[in-house]
Amino acid sequence: MTIEKQLIHKTYYETYLGESDKRTPAQILGQVYFEEQNSDESFDLSYIRFAQGEVYYLYQDYETAIFKWENIKNELEPWAKKNIGDAYNELGLLSAAEDMYISIETDDNTLTIEVALKLFSLYQDRNKVENAYEIIKKALSINPDYPQVTRIARAFYEERHDYDNAVKLAVLESIRTEQEEWFSTLISYVKAGYTKKFQPDFFAEALLTFFEVSQTSFAQFIGALWDSYKNEKSYLTWLKTINDMFFTVDLKTSDHQWDQTVQLFEETYLDLTGGSYYLNQLHDVIPNLLASWLKLSTRTNGLFPSATVLAWNEIFPGTVLPDAVYKAESIIFEAENNQSGLENALQLFDTISGWAESHSVEIDFRINWWLEELINPQIKNHFLLAGKAGSGKTTFVNSLLGDQLFKGSTSSFVVIHDDDELTMNHVTDSEVRPVHSQRSLDELMKKEVTSLFHVKHPCILLHEHQCAIIDTPPINDHHESRNQLFDSLLLADGLLYVLDGASELSEREYDVLCQMKKFAPDLKVHFLLNKVDVISSDAHTQTRTSEVKEKIANVYPESEILPYSSLHPFSQQLSQLNSFLYTNFPNSMKEKQEKQTAKVLTLIRKMLSNLIQKRVDMEKGLIDSIEWNEDLLGRLNGFTNKLIDLQHEKVAAILTAYKALVTESRNELKEAVPKLLKESSELIKEDSDFKQIHIMLNESMNVKVQDYFEHSLLPSVFEKLADWVSASHDELLECQSYLKEMSETFNEIYQQDKLKLTCEFTVLEDWRRDIHRMTGRIQYEKENIMLRHNPAQLLLKSAGKLFGAMNQNKTMLANQYKKYVENETYEEVTKSIAMKLFIPFDLFEKGLNQDVSSFFNGPLNEVTETIVETETAINEGKEALSNMQANPEIFYDPLKLFEVNLLQREFTLQAKKDYSRTM
Known part of the structure; x- marks a missing residue:
C-alpha cells in the first residue's frame, strides 16, 4: 500500500509495525515514541504522533487523536488537519469539522479531493445544498477519475432530482471515459425524458463518441433522442443535428446494421409530410434528411428512400444533394420492395382525409365511395364499357342483365354489380341516395348529367367473373363527360369498347381511341363488335372484324374483337363472352395488387385536385358570402330605419287620435x-227655504252633473275610445301586413324562414281591458258648487239667513239667487270636475307611447339580432379570408407535401414495373 493510500485510510501507523511483533499498535508506537525522544540525535516526533493519532482514532478515542494531530508540524500537517476534521465529525462537532476542513491549504490533489468529499458529505448532513453543489463540482474539476467521485456526484444529482446536472455529467463522462456504463446512463436519462430541455447540438460530441466507440449504443442513443424530441419545439433542430452528424462520419453500412435507424428516418419523413408542418420549416431539413436516410439504406430497404428522393427532387428541383439523387436513380430499380404498396397508398389516403377533416374541408363523397369500390375484395375486376351513341352499348348492358334497365343511352356513369335483388343508388358529392324505381333512375340520369349511379342486379356473367361493369356516357357526348371518361380509364382493370357493326369506325372514334392510349397506355382494351345481326353472313362478319382490327392495329395491336348481337339470346352467347373475358383480361394476384395500388393513387391525385379546387372555392365562397352579407346588412339597416320611422309614425298617429278624442270629451264636459x-x-222658488237653499242647490247641482257624467259623458267617451281602438287596430294591422311582405322578401333572400316579424297585437286587448276598467271604475265625486267661500256666495248665504224669514223679501232673494245661478260661469267647478274625471285618461295617455312602441319590439329585436349575426358573419368571414390570403401555406403546403408522397408511391410502383421488364 502506498503512503497516499495509508494516509487516506488512516493506516500510516502500520509502517511502524513488524510482521512478527505481537504487541498492540499502541504499545509499539509508545515504545518507538519513547526511544525517539531519548535518542542522542535530534528527534522529530510528528510522524509518531501522527501514527498514534490514527490508532487512537481507530479505537474511537477522538479527543486524544485530536491532541496528537494538533502537534504535527511537518509535511503531514495538512493530512493531520483533515484527520482532526474527521474526528470532529465523529464527535458530532460539525461546525468545527467544517472550519477545520476549510482551513487546509495544500497543493496535493488527492488531499484536496479527499477534503472536498468530506466537506460534501458534511454539507449534505447540514443541508447546505449550495455548498454541496459547489464542492462536488470542484472535486469533479480537479480529478474526475478519482475513485467514486463521478458516481457520488451522479447519486447526489439523482437524489435531488437535478437531472440537468446529471445529464451534463453523463454527457461529459461518456465523452471522457468512452465507457458503456456512462453510455447506458445517458441513454436511460434520455428515455426518461430528462434531456428535453437541452438543445440537440448539446449532444453532438457525445453522438460522435458513441458512433466511434459502439455503433450499437449509438443506434440506441439516437433512437432515444429521436423519440424524446419528437413532440418538442426542438424536433427540427434535432433532425438538422443528426443529419449534420451523418454527413461528418465515415459510414459503413451492412445489411441490417442500420435497419432501426432507417425505420426512424422513414417514420420521421412520413410524420413531417403528414400536414402538420409548412414548407418553410422543412426546406432546410427534408433534403438532408433524405440524403442521410438514403446513405444508411441498403438494397433491402432502399426502395422507399430512393423513390422519396426522386419525388422530392421532382417537386422541388435542385434541393436534394446531387449525389443523393444519383444514388437514388442507381438503386431504385434494384432495391427490394418489402412493403405493401396498397397498404402505403391507403395510409396516405387516410392521412390526407384526416388532414382535410381537421381543417373542415369536405372531400367529395364520390372519391371515398370509389375507394371502397376499388378495394372491395368481392370484385376482382372493373371493366369500363365505352362507345359512341348508337353503338348499341345500352342494349348490350340490358342483354347482360336480362332486363331493360336503361331506356336509351345514358349521360351518367353507372357501376353495375351482381346481386340477388335489384337496388339502385345515386352517389352524390355528399351522400348515397336510394333510387326507388327505374323510372326515377331514368329521370335522374337525364337530369343529373355525368353523375354516378350504383346498380345491383342479378347477372350471371358478373357473378362468374366476380367483376363489375362501369357503363359510361357516349364518347361523342359533351366535353365534361369525355373528361370524366378519361379519368375513369385509370380506375378500370380493362376497357370493353362497343363498336357499331352496322357502320364504319369513324375518324372521331379513332381519335378518341388514340387519346385513350396516350392517357392510359397500360390499360388493356378489347372490342365488342355489336349489331352483327344486321350483317348478312358470318363471312361478312369475319371480314368486318378483320377490317376493324386492321384499322385499330396502330393503336391497340394486341386487342381482340368479339362479334356480338344484343338481339340474340344472351344464353347462346354467354360461353363465347366468358371465354373472351377470361382469355383477354387475365389478372394474377400480384398484378391485381399493383393495379389496386395504382387505382388508389389515381384517386389520391384526384382528391388532391379536389382539395385545391375546394381551397379556391372556399376563398371565392368567403368573398361571395362577405359581399352577400354586406348587401344584406345594407338592406337590414335600411329596413330597420324604415321600421323605426314607421314606429314613430304610428305612435304619433295613434297618440294624436287619442288626444283628440280626450280633448273633444273635455270640451263637451x-x-x-x-x-x-x-x-x-x-x-x-219664492217659497224656497233661503236659509238652506245653498245646500239644496249644491246637492241638486251635483245630482245633475253626476247624472250627465254617468249617462251621457262616460258612454260617449267609452264609444269614442272603442272606435279609437278599432282604428288603431287597422293602423297596426296595416303595419303587420307590410312586415309580412318584408319577411317574405328577406326569407326569399335567405332561402329559409329566417324572419317572422310578428307584432304583439295583445296591446290592443290590454287597451280594451284598461278602457273597461277606467270607464267602469270612475266615480263622480261631489263638488262644492254653492258652498264656496267666494264673496258672492257668502253674501247670498248671509242674505238668505237674514231675510229668509221675511215674506216681503223672498221675491227679492229668489230673484237674486236665480240671477247668480244663471250668470255664474262655473269655470273653477268645471275645471275641478274635468281634472278629477280625466285623471285615468291622462295616465293612460302617458303609457301609449310605450304601448305602441312595444307593438314593434318583436320585429325590431328580431332584425337587430339578425343585423348582429350578419355583422358577426361579415367580420368572421373577413378574418377567415384575411388569414387565408395572408397564410396560403396553411392550406397549400400540406397539399404540396402530400403530392410529394403521392409521387413517391407512384415512382415506387413504376420502378417495380420497369425493373420487371428489364429481367
Missing part, C-alpha cells in the same frame, strides 16, 4: 256642466 248648473235656477 266644459260646455255641458255650466249649462246644467245654470239650469238649476229653476229650482229656486
Whole structure:
C-alpha cells in the first residue's frame, strides 16, 4: 500500500509495525515514541504522533487523536488537519469539522479531493445544498477519475432530482471515459425524458463518441433522442443535428446494421409530410434528411428512400444533394420492395382525409365511395364499357342483365354489380341516395348529367367473373363527360369498347381511341363488335372484324374483337363472352395488387385536385358570402330605419287620435256642466227655504252633473275610445301586413324562414281591458258648487239667513239667487270636475307611447339580432379570408407535401414495373 493510500485510510501507523511483533499498535508506537525522544540525535516526533493519532482514532478515542494531530508540524500537517476534521465529525462537532476542513491549504490533489468529499458529505448532513453543489463540482474539476467521485456526484444529482446536472455529467463522462456504463446512463436519462430541455447540438460530441466507440449504443442513443424530441419545439433542430452528424462520419453500412435507424428516418419523413408542418420549416431539413436516410439504406430497404428522393427532387428541383439523387436513380430499380404498396397508398389516403377533416374541408363523397369500390375484395375486376351513341352499348348492358334497365343511352356513369335483388343508388358529392324505381333512375340520369349511379342486379356473367361493369356516357357526348371518361380509364382493370357493326369506325372514334392510349397506355382494351345481326353472313362478319382490327392495329395491336348481337339470346352467347373475358383480361394476384395500388393513387391525385379546387372555392365562397352579407346588412339597416320611422309614425298617429278624442270629451264636459248648473235656477222658488237653499242647490247641482257624467259623458267617451281602438287596430294591422311582405322578401333572400316579424297585437286587448276598467271604475265625486267661500256666495248665504224669514223679501232673494245661478260661469267647478274625471285618461295617455312602441319590439329585436349575426358573419368571414390570403401555406403546403408522397408511391410502383421488364 502506498503512503497516499495509508494516509487516506488512516493506516500510516502500520509502517511502524513488524510482521512478527505481537504487541498492540499502541504499545509499539509508545515504545518507538519513547526511544525517539531519548535518542542522542535530534528527534522529530510528528510522524509518531501522527501514527498514534490514527490508532487512537481507530479505537474511537477522538479527543486524544485530536491532541496528537494538533502537534504535527511537518509535511503531514495538512493530512493531520483533515484527520482532526474527521474526528470532529465523529464527535458530532460539525461546525468545527467544517472550519477545520476549510482551513487546509495544500497543493496535493488527492488531499484536496479527499477534503472536498468530506466537506460534501458534511454539507449534505447540514443541508447546505449550495455548498454541496459547489464542492462536488470542484472535486469533479480537479480529478474526475478519482475513485467514486463521478458516481457520488451522479447519486447526489439523482437524489435531488437535478437531472440537468446529471445529464451534463453523463454527457461529459461518456465523452471522457468512452465507457458503456456512462453510455447506458445517458441513454436511460434520455428515455426518461430528462434531456428535453437541452438543445440537440448539446449532444453532438457525445453522438460522435458513441458512433466511434459502439455503433450499437449509438443506434440506441439516437433512437432515444429521436423519440424524446419528437413532440418538442426542438424536433427540427434535432433532425438538422443528426443529419449534420451523418454527413461528418465515415459510414459503413451492412445489411441490417442500420435497419432501426432507417425505420426512424422513414417514420420521421412520413410524420413531417403528414400536414402538420409548412414548407418553410422543412426546406432546410427534408433534403438532408433524405440524403442521410438514403446513405444508411441498403438494397433491402432502399426502395422507399430512393423513390422519396426522386419525388422530392421532382417537386422541388435542385434541393436534394446531387449525389443523393444519383444514388437514388442507381438503386431504385434494384432495391427490394418489402412493403405493401396498397397498404402505403391507403395510409396516405387516410392521412390526407384526416388532414382535410381537421381543417373542415369536405372531400367529395364520390372519391371515398370509389375507394371502397376499388378495394372491395368481392370484385376482382372493373371493366369500363365505352362507345359512341348508337353503338348499341345500352342494349348490350340490358342483354347482360336480362332486363331493360336503361331506356336509351345514358349521360351518367353507372357501376353495375351482381346481386340477388335489384337496388339502385345515386352517389352524390355528399351522400348515397336510394333510387326507388327505374323510372326515377331514368329521370335522374337525364337530369343529373355525368353523375354516378350504383346498380345491383342479378347477372350471371358478373357473378362468374366476380367483376363489375362501369357503363359510361357516349364518347361523342359533351366535353365534361369525355373528361370524366378519361379519368375513369385509370380506375378500370380493362376497357370493353362497343363498336357499331352496322357502320364504319369513324375518324372521331379513332381519335378518341388514340387519346385513350396516350392517357392510359397500360390499360388493356378489347372490342365488342355489336349489331352483327344486321350483317348478312358470318363471312361478312369475319371480314368486318378483320377490317376493324386492321384499322385499330396502330393503336391497340394486341386487342381482340368479339362479334356480338344484343338481339340474340344472351344464353347462346354467354360461353363465347366468358371465354373472351377470361382469355383477354387475365389478372394474377400480384398484378391485381399493383393495379389496386395504382387505382388508389389515381384517386389520391384526384382528391388532391379536389382539395385545391375546394381551397379556391372556399376563398371565392368567403368573398361571395362577405359581399352577400354586406348587401344584406345594407338592406337590414335600411329596413330597420324604415321600421323605426314607421314606429314613430304610428305612435304619433295613434297618440294624436287619442288626444283628440280626450280633448273633444273635455270640451263637451266644459260646455255641458255650466249649462246644467245654470239650469238649476229653476229650482229656486219664492217659497224656497233661503236659509238652506245653498245646500239644496249644491246637492241638486251635483245630482245633475253626476247624472250627465254617468249617462251621457262616460258612454260617449267609452264609444269614442272603442272606435279609437278599432282604428288603431287597422293602423297596426296595416303595419303587420307590410312586415309580412318584408319577411317574405328577406326569407326569399335567405332561402329559409329566417324572419317572422310578428307584432304583439295583445296591446290592443290590454287597451280594451284598461278602457273597461277606467270607464267602469270612475266615480263622480261631489263638488262644492254653492258652498264656496267666494264673496258672492257668502253674501247670498248671509242674505238668505237674514231675510229668509221675511215674506216681503223672498221675491227679492229668489230673484237674486236665480240671477247668480244663471250668470255664474262655473269655470273653477268645471275645471275641478274635468281634472278629477280625466285623471285615468291622462295616465293612460302617458303609457301609449310605450304601448305602441312595444307593438314593434318583436320585429325590431328580431332584425337587430339578425343585423348582429350578419355583422358577426361579415367580420368572421373577413378574418377567415384575411388569414387565408395572408397564410396560403396553411392550406397549400400540406397539399404540396402530400403530392410529394403521392409521387413517391407512384415512382415506387413504376420502378417495380420497369425493373420487371428489364429481367
